Amino acid sequence: MTDAELPGRVPVLIAGGGPVGLTCAALLAGHGVPSLVIEADPSYCSGSRAICISRRSLEILAWAGAEQAMRGKSLPWTGGRSYWRDREVLHFQMPHEPAQRFAPMVNIQQFYVERFVDEALDRKLAQVAWSHRVTSVRQDAEGVQVGIEGPAGAATIRAWLVACDGGRSTVRERLGLALEGTQYEGRYVIVDIEQKTQRPVERLAWFDPPSNPGSTLLMHRQPDDVWRIDYQLGDDEDAQAALEPANIVPRIQSHLDMIGEREPWRMLWASMYNAKCLTLPDYRSGRVLFAGDAAHLVPIFGVRGLNSGLDDAGNLAWKLAAVLQGRASDSLLASYTAERLQATHENLAYGAKSTEFMAPPDFAFTLMRDAVLRLALYEPRVRPLINPRQSAPIAYTGSPLNGPEQGRWTSVLAAPGKPAPEALVRGARGEFHLTQCFGRGFVGLVFGSAGDAARAEQVPGFTLVQLPDSADALGQARERYGVASADALVVVRPDGYVFGRWDRIDLDAARAELNQRGVRL
Structure with a gap:
């Protein structure tokens, strides 16, 4: 333009x-x-x-x-590994299943x-x-x-x-x-390098590796044979000098040598980051x-x-x-x-x-972090403390937009304010994921009172997705949405969050609840 x-x-x-x-x-x-x-x-x-x-x-x-x-x-990736010096202390896996739409x-x-x-x-x-x-x-x-x-x-x-x-x-x-809020002092150099590798796609983290003593270092594989490498600077290192290739290349080469990555490589981009x-x-x-x-x-x-x-x-x-x-x-x-x-x-x-674990802000945090890493070598119960707790959708507890939850439900996964759970179901055109129905208007998931095949239909203000038992062949939808009655209605917002649940199919009640919250359908 x-x-x-x-x-x-x-x-x-x-x-x-x-x-x-x-x-x-x-x-x-x-x-x-x-x-x-x-x-x-x-x-x-x-x-x-x-x-x-x-x-x-x-x-x-x-x-x-x-x-x-x-x-x-x-x-795609599903987990990662963390190392203290040159020994593995954690191998974590994020929840996933073959029937899910995305990794x-x-x-x-x-x-x-x-x-x-x-x-x-x-x-x-x-x-x-x-x-x-x-x-x-x-x-x-x-x-x-x-x-x-x-x-x-x-x-x-x-x-x-x-x-x-x-x-x-x-x-x-x-x-x-x-x-x-708070700004932390720890600084990281972040570097893209191009290098061919056969390693699986995982989140890799090293604490005090022999290649970069006293530092924390992260690696992620990217498309186009690119490694993203983040490493921590010492408090006494000059930030401007740290971004010069003459200072970056030896540190990267030392780590690649340590983990056995021998292919030729070249640096593509570098920058600096500190946590806020x-x-x-x-x-x-x-x-x-x-x-x-x-x-x-x-x-x-x-x-x-x-x-x-x-x-x-x-x-x-x-x-x-x-x-x-x-x-x-x-x-x-x-x-x-x-x-x-x-x-x-x-x-x-x-x-x-x-x-505070990746880049301890003071001696006390460093002492605690190192103690956890030592114990993790021998004690499995300590290892979850190293897990970086990857991003997950937030439940909007107490939101003014949350609707009612009427009747008895067997799961809290789809309570009002929760992200609507994924489920693989069957329709007239074959299998589909429920999340494919979200992202535009309000969706009414109709359990029980429907024909022999799942179908979607438009009614004023809603897109209805019919989910008879024949459509829920894997049992995922009823289980994850907590449906306990023969008929049920779950209304999902345009952003894929649950608005409300009813143990009967009552679109007028759902529409009235939305109107009370300023949404006119």
Whole structure:
């Protein structure tokens, strides 16, 4: 898009063309809402950056139209190994099964995620203006007035503004808002190298390895024969000098030699990182909404950064679309902060624990960490303490948007506020996963009172997915959704979270409960 094509007004302006901003645009388009993404850089990012994409994020990216591209390029993995010096102290596996739609985690460079979502955008509803940046943000009774600077000069756009412009958010700064929390001192050099390998795709971690004594080192295989290597710097090492190839190459070579990787290699990219546990206290300021790193900064350990940002986009897009289209009151947006701030606090708590183990902030933490690693050599019960606790969907406990739970249910997995469980079922066209039904409007999962085959049908406000016993051949749906009665209704939100459960099929009751929460179907 050229400067001459920039509109003076657009329903939603998204600042930041990274994975979160582009995904937000794609999801808004899926709900019929036009948006414009502006990105300061001329194209996709360089370097691997965020590399681990969770199962939940893969579902969201599928809603954005990137499922097949992600499947074709990413490297799935299910577990990892940790070593103390040169001895294994942990081999962990994430929950997974052959019938699941996606692996628990995949590795892929961030620039591929950006490219795949961008290429899938509906250009009638979502445009991207590269090499454009926000210069000013002003709010008045009519909304937000955003100053834009591009190659041909300045422009002004009126819109609802979604700030996805990263940890150094210009939008946040222009509004005088500040992140709150803790920043850790430990620094990591992150490096991409190209080298062929036959190793399986796993998360690999070393504590005090002989190749880099006193350091912690992480390795992840990436597509295109790329290793992502992160290693900790000592407190006395100069940050600028640490990024010089003359200092990086010997450390990488030493570790590759130690683990027996003998193929030739070359360095592609390097940067530096230190862990931060920071968040805004509110993700809404008038008609400005914050998502991803603009809203919160989460440590990389446990890979909650980009994954939490994609969850922000999934949560926000349908709510903002409903408000703009007159299908919900403005108060619905309060649930965005309520739910995603709760998720951030949980992610920060896990991230802080992982950071203090990976990069101990003082002598006491170092002493405790080393004691755990020594004990883990001989005591299996200690080993779970080393587990990095990978990213997982957050249950929105106590959300103002949670509906009722009427009747008796045998499982809490699908209680209101929980991410709707996956299940493999059968329909007239063969097997399908329930998560394939989510991502657009409200879905009613109808158990019991249906024909001989599962089918989906549209009723006002809902897409109904009929699930008679003949469709649930593996028994996954009834078990995971906790269905105890002959007939039951589970209503799932557009972002794949359970709204409410009824031990009877009563769409009018579900519609009334949604209306009470400001959602009109």
